[in-house]
Amino acid sequence: MSNFLAGTFDTVRKSALDAARRALPQRCELCASASGACIICKDCWRALPWLGRACSICALPTAAGELCGQCLAHPPAFDATIAAFAYAFPVDRLIHAFKYQGRLSLADWCADAILAAGIQAQSCLIALPLSEQRQRERGWNQAAEIARAIAAKTRIALLKAGVRRVRATPPQAALPWPERARNVRGAFACDVALDGATVAVIDDVMTTGATLAEFARTLKAAGAARVENWVVARTLP
Numbered sequence: 001m002s003n004f005l006a007g008t009f010d011t012v013r014k015s016a017l018d019a020a021r022r023a024l025p026q027r028c029e030l031c032a033s034a035s036g037a038c039i040i041c042k043d044c045w046r047a048l049p050w051l052g053r054a055c056s057i058c059a060l061p062t063a064a065g066e067l068c069g070q071c072l073a074h075p076p077a078f079d080a081t082i083a084a085f086a087y088a089f090p091v092d093r094l095i096h097a098f099k100y101q102g103r104l105s106l107a108d109w110c111a112d113a114i115l116a117a118g119i120q121a122q123s124c125l126i127a128l129p130l131s132e133q134r135q136r137e138r139g140w141n142q143a144a145e146i147a148r149a150i151a152a153k154t155r156i157a158l159l160k161a162g163v164r165r166v167r168a169t170p171p172q173a174a175l176p177w178p179e180r181a182r183n184v185r186g187a188f189a190c191d192v193a194l195d196g197a198t199v200a201v202i203d204d205v206m207t208t209g210a211t212l213a214e215f216a217r218t219l220k221a222a223g224a225a226r227v228e229n230w231v232v233a234r235t236l237p
């Protein structure tokens with residue numbers, strides 16, 4: 001069996017386990033108290049590191065929610081970023097469990113967090129594509145799982161084809177921040193005409209924003225009028 005199929009069966013098996021788990025009264029993922037049908041109990045949900053006032057373009061915290069100096073001086077290709085949390089404990093742990101341990105039920109939790117951060121209707125949702133190689137290795141794309149959950153909850157159309165990663169780039173995490181923009185240049189292609197569409201790009205964590213900026217540039221070249229990033233968490237410098 002190829003790796004790709006192995007990954008797919010693994011994903012199907014995990015989804016079934018997750019569905020079974022959801023049907024039963026749950027224990028909070030963080031404090032183990034009874035949490036009904038939710039993965040995280042209400043008290044822990046409230047205590048998560050919600051992002052407060054922030055620059056509306058890049059979601060980095062600013063004193064009164066004004067635009068940050070960097071976005072004023074060098075506006076990125078995207079127009080706005082909605083981020084639910086700062087990428088800090090315990091959100092980092094939950095996202096890690098979702099992404100690398102295949103806890104697919106957390107996709108729903110990620111979608112709820114993004115919706116709670118206050119989003120507006122868009123023409124369509126697009127998940128940030130993974131390279132084919134990385135998708136094969138992991139068996140699935142975490143951004144696509146979150147996008148699917150948001151589409152189901154909001155009924156915003158999810159664009160599934162025609163947008164791809166054409167160049168596998170070294171993992172951004174391995175690079176110093178200034179080199180990340182260069183690393184992702186030309187990484188994406190869009191074969192759909194997005195004439196005048198407003199697009200929300202879904203991803204799990206926004207780190208420097210270099211990858212999302214390059215993706216927004218690609219979408220605007222394909223005709224998108226406005227591009228927002230909807231992410232679960234924002235890494236703070």
Ligand SMILES: [Zn+2]
Nearest residue numbers: 028031041044
């Ligand atoms: Zn709890």
Ligand SMILES: [Zn+2]
Nearest residue numbers: 055058068071
């Ligand atoms: Zn900014």
